[in-house]
Amino acid sequence: KQEVTQIPAALSVPEGENLVLNCSFTDSAIYNLQWFRQDPGKGLTSLLLIQSSQREQTSGRLNASLDKSSGRSTLYIAASQPGDSATYLCAPMKVRSQGAQKLVFGQGTRLTINP
Amino acid sequence: DTEVTQTPKHLVMGMTNKKSLKCEQHMGHRAMYWYKQKAKKPPELMFVYSYEKLSINESVPSRFSPECPNSSLLNLHLHALQPEDSALYLCASSPSTAFLVEQYFGPGTRLTVT
Numbered sequence: 426k427q428e429v430t431q432i433p434a435a436l437s438v439p440e441g442e443n444l445v446l447n448c449s450f451t452d453s454a455i456y457n458l459q460w461f462r463q464d465p466g467k468g469l470t471s472l473l474l475i476q477s478s479q480r481e482q483t484s485g486r487l488n489a490s491l492d493k494s495s496g497r498s499t500l501y502i503a504a505s506q507p508g509d510s511a512t513y514l515c516a517p518m519k520v521r522s523q524g525a526q527k528l529v530f531g532q533g534t535r536l537t538i539n540p
Numbered sequence: 541d542t543e544v545t546q547t548p549k550h551l552v553m554g555m556t557n558k559k560s561l562k563c564e565q566h567m568g569h570r571a572m573y574w575y576k577q578k579a580k581k582p583p584e585l586m587f588v589y590s591y592e593k594l595s596i597n598e599s600v601p602s603r604f605s606p607e608c609p610n611s612s613l614l615n616l617h618l619h620a621l622q623p624e625d626s627a628l629y630l631c632a633s634s635p636s637t638a639f640l641v642e643q644y645f646g647p648g649t650r651l652t653v654t
Contacts (some may be wrong), residue, residue, distance in 0.1 A: 442593060446616060459642060466628070466650065468544075468630055471644060473642070474642045494596075514582060526588075526641070527585055527588075527596070530584075531582060
């Protein structure tokens with residue numbers, strides 16, 4: 426059974442800092458990994474999708490890396506802003522025997538950026 | 541249009557009520573999903589529909605009954621729920637159930653069972 430751990434559980438930093446969020450997973454037989462952000466009481470916004478054949482994916486100030494063999498992914502946020510405050514979730518994806526994809530989510534990192 | 545919409549935003553129901561949650565997407569996606577998210581927990585998969593057919597049921601109690609009347613619409617029918625079913629219910633869609641595609645989530649329905 427896939428288990429996903431995100432460290433740290435919570436992080437509070439001043440505006441402008443570069444920061445790294447970590448995600449580890451126990452089953453390395455994944456096809457891709459998706460990073461999401463979730464604002465309190467809201468749905469999930471997809472940030473980045475890294476395919477298993479890729480090592481990195483970038484979108485604006487966000488950069489995500491994936492190391493399948495070690496079961497790890499990191500999300501790097503450059504020049505953090507107060508608007509980045511949210512919970513960040515990583516979700517490795519497997520394909521079930523019935524052919525449907527399944528995301529398994531970590532518990533998330535609650536990020537607060539202080540002005 | 542890259543949006544998944546869900547209605548209602550909030551729902552309060554008694555344990556004897558019957559209600560339905562609705563999810564809609566107009567991106568031409570052929571896979572749709574229901575997730576349940578308890579407070580301060582990550583989302584957990586409930587059901588997957590692929591080409592309007594139920595392909596995954598994650599051992600969800602029968603008081604939750606999904607329905608996919610067409611490729612754009614996904615419903616979740618609720619009956620005789622328990623207070624512990626109170627949660628945020630999230631709908632998602634993806635172009636297919638192939639493993640290289642992204643899932644897009646709606647804003648969720650906040651359900652309270654009294």
